[in-house]
Amino acid sequence: SQTIHQWPATLVQPVGSPLSLECTVEGTSNPNLYWYRQAAGRGLQLLFYSVGIGQISSEVPQNLSASRPQDRQFILSSKKLLLSDSGFYLCAWSVWGPPGTPSTDTQYFGPGTRLTVL
Amino acid sequence: QKEVEQDPGPLSVPEGAIVSLNCTYSNSAFQYFMWYRQYSRKGPELLMYTYSSGNKEDGRFTAQVDKSSKYISLFIRDSQPSDSATYLCAMAGAGSYQLTFGKGTKLSVIP
Numbered sequence: 001s002q003t004i005h006q007w008p009a010t011l012v013q014p015v016g017s018p019l020s021l022e023c024t025v026e027g028t029s030n031p032n033l034y035w036y037r038q039a040a041g042r043g044l045q046l047l048f049y050s051v052g053i054g055q056i057s058s059e060v061p062q063n064l065s066a067s068r069p070q071d072r073q074f075i076l077s078s079k080k081l082l083l084s085d086s087g088f089y090l091c092a093w094s095v096w097g098p099p100g101t102p103s104t105d106t107q108y109f110g111p112g113t114r115l116t117v118l
Numbered sequence: 119q120k121e122v123e124q125d126p127g128p129l130s131v132p133e134g135a136i137v138s139l140n141c142t143y144s145n146s147a148f149q150y151f152m153w154y155r156q157y158s159r160k161g162p163e164l165l166m167y168t169y170s171s172g173n174k175e176d177g178r179f180t181a182q183v184d185k186s187s188k189y190i191s192l193f194i195r196d197s198q199p200s201d202s203a204t205y206l207c208a209m210a211g212a213g214s215y216q217l218t219f220g221k222g223t224k225l226s227v228i229p
Contacts, residue, residue: 006161032215044162044206046216059216090161102169105150105210107217109161 002027004110006091012116019064019078021113023091026072031093033074034107035066038088050074051096086117121145124207124220133229137194141207141220144188148218149211151183153192156204156222166192169211197227 003026013019025031035047046059048066056066063082067075074091090112097104124141131137139153150169154162166181168174174181182191194201204222212218 034215041221043221044217044219049215057215088159099213099215100149100211102150102167105217106152106164106167108164109154112159112161114159 002093002108004091004093004108006089006110006113008113009111010114012118013081014118015083016080019076019081019085019115021076021089021091021115023074023076023110024072025074025093028072028093028095030071030096032096032104033068034092034094035074035076036090036092036109038090038112039086044090048076081117083117086115089113089115121218122207122209122220125223126221128224128226130226130228131197133197133199133227135197135227137197137201137225137227139192139194139205139207139223139225141190142188143190143209143218145209145212145218146185146188147212148209150209151181151190152208152210152217153179153181154206154208155201156206158203162206165205199227199229202226 005024033050036044038044050056050068064078091110092107094107095103122143152167153165155165156162168181171183171185178195180193204224206222207220208217
């Protein structure tokens, strides 16, 4: 079965500090990978998605970036955090492929990282 | 008009009650519909998905889709305190990698 891990679980960082959040998936190969942010009262917002190693697409302009150095590893980074970066960050995976099929559109989420920027 | 509307609640019901959770949507291109359950401070967990109008049943849960009315529902029978969580509807199939989520309905099942 597939398992998705995220760490750290909780993070408190000062404004202006760097950020690195990691996500790994087990039990599947070549998945689509996603980073979402969930802010209170605002629902889930897709930040980045990746369909393969080194292939990153950004959905929302911001001071965050993403990388996929290995097939099942997805990293979310920032060089300088802003107060507005606070939130609950979720990594998700789906079967590889373009959108438009039940298997590629069904996304499975990790446990999340709660980030507080002070 | 927002793409997906979901009543945020909170919804409080006694144990054993039938719960009805609903979402409406405006984009007729959506083809696949999902319900996620999210416990406090946890990631969303996929409960059910369906891609056609009609009902789909899984244990105590029934997902219902009415594409003509752009309306989806999740029914929970014999609700339990462990069902207390936020329920998110999500939609896909409009050609985007992004799932479109409702904002979630917070449910409390009181023993």
